Amino acid sequence: MAIDLDTPRSEPQHVAPTPITITRDYSTPDRIFRRSVQISGGGVFLLLVAIGSFLAWYGWPAFETAGWGFFTHSGPVTPGSSSGFGVLASLTGTVEVAFVAMLVGAPIAICTALFLSEYAPLKTRPTMIAMIDLAAAIPSIIFGLWAFFELQPNVVGFSTWLSRHASFIPFFKVTSPPLNASIFIAGLVVGIMIVPIVASICREVFSLAPAGEREAALALGASRWQMIRTVVMPFARGGMIGAVMLGLGRALEETIAVSIILGGSYKVTTEILQHGGSTISQLIATNFGSGGELGLHDLLLCGFVLFLLTLVINLAASAIVNRSRSGAGVDL
Amino acid sequence: MTTTLPPSSAPTDPDRPASFSGTHVLGEPGQIDADGVCAWFGGRIVLESVDLVMEKSKVTALIGPSGCGKSTFLRILNRMHEVVPGAQLAGSVELDGVDIYGPGQRAMETRRHIGMVFQKPNPFPAMTIAENVLAGLKFSRISPANKSDLIEESLTKGGLWNEVKDRLGELGGALSGGQQQRLCIARSLAVKPRVLLMDEPCSALDPTSTLRIEQTIKEIADEVTVVIVTHNMQQAQRVSDYCAFFLAEENQPGRVIESGRTEMIFGEPTDQRTFDYVNGQFG
Numbered sequence: 001m002a003i004d005l006d007t008p009r010s011e012p013q014h015v016a017p018t019p020i021t022i023t024r025d026y027s028t029p030d031r032i033f034r035r036s037v038q039i040s041g042g043g044v045f046l047l048l049v050a051i052g053s054f055l056a057w058y059g060w061p062a063f064e065t066a067g068w069g070f071f072t073h074s075g076p077v078t079p080g081s082s083s084g085f086g087v088l089a090s091l092t093g094t095v096e097v098a099f100v101a102m103l104v105g106a107p108i109a110i111c112t113a114l115f116l117s118e119y120a121p122l123k124t125r126p127t128m129i130a131m132i133d134l135a136a137a138i139p140s141i142i143f144g145l146w147a148f149f150e151l152q153p154n155v156v157g158f159s160t161w162l163s164r165h166a167s168f169i170p171f172f173k174v175t176s177p178p179l180n181a182s183i184f185i186a187g188l189v190v191g192i193m194i195v196p197i198v199a200s201i202c203r204e205v206f207s208l209a210p211a212g213e214r215e216a217a218l219a220l221g222a223s224r225w226q227m228i229r230t231v232v233m234p235f236a237r238g239g240m241i242g243a244v245m246l247g248l249g250r251a252l253e254e255t256i257a258v259s260i261i262l263g264g265s266y267k268v269t270t271e272i273l274q275h276g277g278s279t280i281s282q283l284i285a286t287n288f289g290s291g292g293e294l295g296l297h298d299l300l301l302c303g304f305v306l307f308l309l310t311l312v313i314n315l316a317a318s319a320i321v322n323r324s325r326s327g328a329g330v331d332l
Numbered sequence: 333m334t335t336t337l338p339p340s341s342a343p344t345d346p347d348r349p350a351s352f353s354g355t356h357v358l359g360e361p362g363q364i365d366a367d368g369v370c371a372w373f374g375g376r377i378v379l380e381s382v383d384l385v386m387e388k389s390k391v392t393a394l395i396g397p398s399g400c401g402k403s404t405f406l407r408i409l410n411r412m413h414e415v416v417p418g419a420q421l422a423g424s425v426e427l428d429g430v431d432i433y434g435p436g437q438r439a440m441e442t443r444r445h446i447g448m449v450f451q452k453p454n455p456f457p458a459m460t461i462a463e464n465v466l467a468g469l470k471f472s473r474i475s476p477a478n479k480s481d482l483i484e485e486s487l488t489k490g491g492l493w494n495e496v497k498d499r500l501g502e503l504g505g506a507l508s509g510g511q512q513q514r515l516c517i518a519r520s521l522a523v524k525p526r527v528l529l530m531d532e533p534c535s536a537l538d539p540t541s542t543l544r545i546e547q548t549i550k551e552i553a554d555e556v557t558v559v560i561v562t563h564n565m566q567q568a569q570r571v572s573d574y575c576a577f578f579l580a581e582e583n584q585p586g587r588v589i590e591s592g593r594t595e596m597i598f599g600e601p602t603d604q605r606t607f608d609y610v611n612g613q614f615g
Contacts, residue, residue, distance in 0.1 A: 213457075
């Protein structure tokens with residue numbers, strides 16, 4: 001039979017492939033478990049929204065009374081007085097206390113964590129770790145009392161020294177002594193308070209650094225410190241930022257220890273060494289129940305401001321954590 | 333290219349150099365003499381009285397069943413053993429006559445002269461390929477005269493140059509397993525070690541990558557003494573000049589049963605246990 005090569009044969013018709021639909025059929029226990037984690041996960045998110053809306057809703061009358069002045073005024077002391085109650089001094093005070101706390105607390109915490117994970121003798125290491133974790137559980141009022149009776153009298157001398165020798169830095173200028181009950185001392189206490197929790201998380205993250213890469217660095221002739229800088233720190237960067245941000249969250253909202261220390265003057269100041277200053281949570285705690293209905297609205301609006309501040313900081317932190325990659329940007 | 337390290341201490345005995353740094357030149361193969369080496373983990377002895385000479389410019393294979401102390405012995409040779417918590421050792425290890433455990437010897441310095449490639453490829457994942465190659469030099473604070481030449485030279489020796497020459501800026505973690513291991517070899521060679529220790533370098537790799545690494549080992553043997561731990565009998569036969577058979581008998585620490593030229597160990601071993609092992613009777 002002759003084969004006809006001239007007439008083109010018809011190609012089989014091309015059918016575009018379509019993905020099939022996979023039906024997911026979960027078993028009953030799986031379904032129950034799915035639903036319960038969905039509920040608890042979604043519940044936390046709803047709670048966040050609920051708290052935010054509650055604060056905004058009940059703070060609104062205060063905003064109606066004071067207008068934008070609420071954010072630009074600082075005092076007078078009594079909330080609820082229709083003439084110019086404002087959050088500004090407490091807001092700057094909050095940021096200043098948190099800043100001092102982070103400046104003092106974060107480096108100490110990171111060094112503590114490095115010591116515990118890399119240098120501490122193996123025999124005593126578990127005891128030391130347990131003690132740090134225990135320190136994280138000390139109630140803040142204990143820290144406040146200790147700071148009031150022990151830390152403060154000893155720090156005033158250092159504050160005086162700073163104000164004499166470092167007053168070229170605007171923060172260390174002093175125009176109206178005394179130097180106790182200051183933002184600086186409150187920041188110190190909070191800084192010390194956050195050390196255990198930040199150190200504990202950082203230590204955990206450091207100990208997760210891959211053993212293979214640690215050995216690779218050592219086998220190439222790295223010193224222990226070079227190994228830490230090349231392998232441990234870059235690996236732990238995200239976790240470290242997370243830990244510090246958790247500490248910052250605590251520093252922003254710390255109430256009782258700050259209330260014990262701070263003088264409570266509602267004036268915007270950058271002179272952190274001298275008597276006075278306030279934070280939002282301290283303002284709310286010390287004035288709660290005074291000033292009638294408008295006073296309550298005022299305080300709830302202050303709470304809303306604090307809520308937004310922590311939310312923004314945490315969102316910024318998670319953006320940083322997401323962007324930092326293990327091992328990235330090492331400069332030996 | 334030859335790089336010398338700055339001298340750190342003067343030798344105390346003129347006949348016997350006390351430190352490699354002042355007297356030895358990096359980049360020339362060295363000989364290792366292990367004498368009476370014992371090792372403990374957490375007080376339990378795992379290796380006893382190992383005497384072994386690893387000759388200059390030769391490939392020595394350490395073979396034996398799992399858990400007989402080969403890797404432990406290898407790690408003792410460049411002071412990586414002491415990194416493990418609870419690890420102890422006895423005996424002496426000399427690199428060209430200098431005891432690496434002698435007083436005043438720094439582990440860091442020893443490891444620059446005696447490099448190591450591990451079982452699992454461990455490049456620094458977030459460093460680029462080029463940065464990975466130069467990492468060891470940075471640790472030693474040595475700035476090579478021509479970085480790109482050194483990178484090319486090291487990667488060529490590691491058998492990776494042709495595959496990565498156009499993407500040196502990519503991350504080390506982006507390479508395949510076999511390429512990562514060759515990058516690790518190139519990284520170790522970049523510091524011009526005198527001895528290269530390899531701890532089952534191919535056990536996590538496919539046959540093609542294994543073959544490529546074996547070629548690399550043969551190519552570098554002129555410039556660096558190689559000591560390789562392997563479970564693969566054919567590999568030991570293919571790449572090594574000398575062989576040492578380790579064995580740990582029941583409830584006993586590991587010992588060297590027999591050592592000598594590879595042909596001898598595989599062809600006419602004197603010990604029955606060696607014969608059984610190399611012929612696949614156990615292990």
